[in-house]
Amino acid sequence: MEHLAPVAGERMLDCTLGYGGHSESLLERGVEVFGIDRDPAARALAAQRLERFGDALVLHDGTYAGVAEGLLERSEHFDGVLADLGVSSMQLDEPERGFSIRSDHDLDLRMGDGCKETALDLLDRLSENDLADLLWYYGEERRSRQVAPALKRAREDGMRTGREMAAVIRAAIGGSQRRHPALRSFQALRIAINDEVGQLERLLAAIPGLLRPGGRAVIITFHSLEDRLVKRAFKAHAHAGTLAQVSKKVVTATKSELAANRRSAPAKLRWAVAPHEATAPAEAQAEPDEGLGDG
Numbered sequence: 563m564e565h566l567a568p569v570a571g572e573r574m575l576d577c578t579l580g581y582g583g584h585s586e587s588l589l590e591r592g593v594e595v596f597g598i599d600r601d602p603a604a605r606a607l608a609a610q611r612l613e614r615f616g617d618a619l620v621l622h623d624g625t626y627a628g629v630a631e632g633l634l635e636r637s638e639h640f641d642g643v644l645a646d647l648g649v650s651s652m653q654l655d656e657p658e659r660g661f662s663i664r665s666d667h668d669l670d671l672r673m674g675d676g677c678k679e680t681a682l683d684l685l686d687r688l689s690e691n692d693l694a695d696l697l698w699y700y701g702e703e704r705r706s707r708q709v710a711p712a713l714k715r716a717r718e719d720g721m722r723t724g725r726e727m728a729a730v731i732r733a734a735i736g737g738s739q740r741r742h743p744a745l746r747s748f749q750a751l752r753i754a755i756n757d758e759v760g761q762l763e764r765l766l767a768a769i770p771g772l773l774r775p776g777g778r779a780v781i782i783t784f785h786s787l788e789d790r791l792v793k794r795a796f797k798a799h800a801h802a803g804t805l806a807q808v809s810k811k812v813v814t815a816t817k818s819e820l821a822a823n824r825r826s827a828p829a830k831l832r833w834a835v836a837p838h839e840a841t842a843p844a845e846a847q848a849e850p851d852e853g854l855g856d857g
């Protein structure tokens with residue numbers, strides 16, 4: 563909220579509505595919220611929880627990249643854009659959604675709208691080599707060359723559930739008791755199934771065009787791959803003059819937030835502010851004599 567700095571009467575885009583916690587804080591401050599979630603269950607629950615705000619909450623289905631690009635085409639502008647990436651606790655904690663390493667349901671990992679393949683389809687389609695690359699890049703799994711063949715073999719032997727996949731990975735590479743060794747591979751499959759990198763890249767490209775002058779963007783990521791994308795895109799926009807100010811350091815959870823919510827531990831927040839007035843491209847700004855003064 564500090565970096566979104568909402569003011570009553572403003573209009574903001576919540577790209578990842580989830581349970582509606584962030585949107586609720588904005589609505590309570592008198593902001594009109596456009597809320598997007600690709601998960602129909604999240605939309606339904608948020609709509610019910612936030613019903614008291616009436617028309618101040620406008621819900622969109624689909625993916626945030628698709629919706630953001632549609633809003634850009636229609637020249638819609640916002641005072642704030644927020645994205646709190648990844649899966650929600652709601653998705654993780656529902657075993658039938660197949661997101662958890664303890665799930666006894668088929669490995670699925672689709673968040674909702676816009677996903678075609680399930681995790682089982684993807685495991686079957688990829689070659690051992692391509693699967694190893696995917697686990698390496700999206701999961702930062704250093705032992706991907708051991709995990710991939712173990713998973714391919716286990717699929718041939720009928721592996722179907724999250725719990726079974728977790729056991730196969732532990733048997734293949736061992737690992738600490740504190741953090742389950744299968745979590746990196748689950749993350750990698752989830753990122754691929756939901757095209758999370760492509761979604762984020764498209765949103766980052768759209769952000770300057772979505773913000774009103776002085777508008778604020780806040781993005782919360784949960785792994786280093788996404789954080790790097792945000793950091794680089796904000797820096798490039800600042801260089802081009804399409805964003806005026808960007809966070810130099812990441813903002814992380816405070817001690818008290820960590821104590822109340824352990825899942826906030828890996829969260830990294832970066833913020834940016836749009837120029838207060840329409841600015842010219844960076845190279846033109848370096849030449850103040852070229853008649854840029856009257857916009």
Ligand SMILES: C[S@@+](CC[C@H](N)C(=O)[O-])C[C@H]1O[C@@H](n2cnc3c(N)ncnc32)[C@H](O)[C@@H]1O
Nearest residue numbers: 578580581582583584599600601625626646650
């Ligand atoms: C971490 S949760 C957000 C929690 C939310 N900020 C709250 O206060 O409850 C992420 C949500 O974003 C949704 N989501 C993730 N990627 C998405 C995408 N590309 N397009 C739309 N929704 C997405 C997920 O379905 C999930 O409900």
